[in-house]
Amino acid sequence: MVVEALKLIREVEEEGRKRLEEAKESVARILKAADEEMMGLTEKAREEVKRIAAEIAARYAKEGEREAEMIKKAAEAEAGKLKATAASNLEIAVNLVLEKMFGLR
Amino acid sequence: MGTNEIVEKIRSEAQAEYERMINEAKENAKKKLEEVRKELELQKKRFIEADERKGVEEKERMIRAARQHARKLKWMVEEEMSEKAFEAAMKRIKEVKRAGFKGKSYQNILAGLIMDGTRSIAAEGSEAAELEVLLSEEDVAYLNHSLLKEIANKISQDNGVKLQLSLSDERVKSAGGVIVRRKDGKIEVNHTFEQRMARFSTGLREDIVKTLFSRR
Numbered sequence: 001m002v003v004e005a006l007k008l009i010r011e012v013e014e015e016g017r018k019r020l021e022e023a024k025e026s027v028a029r030i031l032k033a034a035d036e037e038m039m040g041l042t043e044k045a046r047e048e049v050k051r052i053a054a055e056i057a058a059r060y061a062k063e064g065e066r067e068a069e070m071i072k073k074a075a076e077a078e079a080g081k082l083k084a085t086a087a088s089n090l091e092i093a094v095n096l097v098l099e100k101m102f103g104l105r
Numbered sequence: 106m107g108t109n110e111i112v113e114k115i116r117s118e119a120q121a122e123y124e125r126m127i128n129e130a131k132e133n134a135k136k137k138l139e140e141v142r143k144e145l146e147l148q149k150k151r152f153i154e155a156d157e158r159k160g161v162e163e164k165e166r167m168i169r170a171a172r173q174h175a176r177k178l179k180w181m182v183e184e185e186m187s188e189k190a191f192e193a194a195m196k197r198i199k200e201v202k203r204a205g206f207k208g209k210s211y212q213n214i215l216a217g218l219i220m221d222g223t224r225s226i227a228a229e230g231s232e233a234a235e236l237e238v239l240l241s242e243e244d245v246a247y248l249n250h251s252l253l254k255e256i257a258n259k260i261s262q263d264n265g266v267k268l269q270l271s272l273s274d275e276r277v278k279s280a281g282g283v284i285v286r287r288k289d290g291k292i293e294v295n296h297t298f299e300q301r302m303a304r305f306s307t308g309l310r311e312d313i314v315k316t317l318f319s320r321r
Contacts, residue, residue, distance in 0.1 A: 016119030060160030075175030
C-alpha cells in the first residue's frame with residue numbers, strides 16, 4: 001500500500017517536471033515569437049520611414065522647382081522690360097557718354 | 106494528508122508554476138513589444154523631422170539658385186546695353202567731327218580738352234613752360250596755330266604763368282581727343298577718348314545704367 005503510494009507520488013512528480021519542461025519550451029517560443037515580431041516591426045518602420053522620406057523630398061523638390069520656375073519667368077519678363085526701357089533710353093545714354101568723353105560734363 | 110491529496114497538491118503546484126512562467130513570458134514579450142513600438146515611433150518622428158528640414162533646405166537652395174540666376178540675367182542685360190551705349194558713342198565720333206555735338210564744333214571740343222590739359226599742367230607750378238599737343242593724323246585738320254596761341258594766352262593770363270603751346274609732329278593712334286604734355290616729357294595729360302573712357306569707366310558705367318534703366 002505504502003509502496004504503491006510512493007510510486008504514484010514519484011509518477012506525479014515526474015509529470016510535474018515534464019510540465020515545467022513544457023513551460024520552459026513555451027516561454028522560449030513566446031520570446032522567440034516576440035523577437036521576430038520586433039524585427040518585423042523594425043523592418044516595417046524602416047521601410048515606412050524610407051517611403052515617407054522619399055515623399056517629403058519629392059514634395060519639397062516640386063515646391064522648389066515651381067517657385068524657381070516662377071522666379072525664372074519673372075526674371076525673364078523683367079529682363080525683357082529692362083531691354084525695352086534701355087533701348088528707348090539708348091540715345092540719352094549715348095549722349096551722356098559723349099558728354100563725358102568730350103569733357104562737357 | 107492522504108496520498109490522493111499529496112498527488113493533487115503536486116499536480117496543482119506544477120500547473121500553477123507552468124501558468125506563472127507562461128504568463129510572465131507573455132507579459133515580458135508584450136512589454137518589450139510596447140517599448141519597441143514606442144522607440145520606433147520616436148525614431149520615425151525624428152527621421153521625419155530631419156527629412157522635413159532637409160527638404161526645406163533643398164527647396165531654399167533651389168530658390169536661392171533661381172534668384173542668383175535672375176540677378177545674373179539682370180546684370181547681363183545691364184552689361185549688354187551699357188556696351189551698346191559705349192559702342193554707339195564711339196561710332197558717333199565720326200559724325201561729331203563732321204557736324205558737331207550739341208551746338209559745339211569738334212574744334213571747340215578739342216579746344217576744351219586742350220585747355221583742361223594745359224590748366225592741369227600749369228597748376229603744377231612752374232612759372233614758364235613749353236607744352237605740345239599731340240593729335241591723331243585725322244584730327245590735325247581741326248587745329249591751327251592761332252587757336253593754340255589763344256588757349257596759351259588765356260591760361261597764361263588766368264594762372265600768371267608764361268605758357269607756349271605748339272602742335273607736336275608726333276601722332277597718336279586714337280579715335281580722337283588730345284594729349285597735352287610738357288616738351289621735356291615730364292608731365293602729360295592724356296585726353297584721348299579711349300583714355301578718358303578707361304578713366305571714367307566705373308563711375309560712367311553707373312551713370313549709364315541709371316540713365317538706361319530709368320523709366321521716364
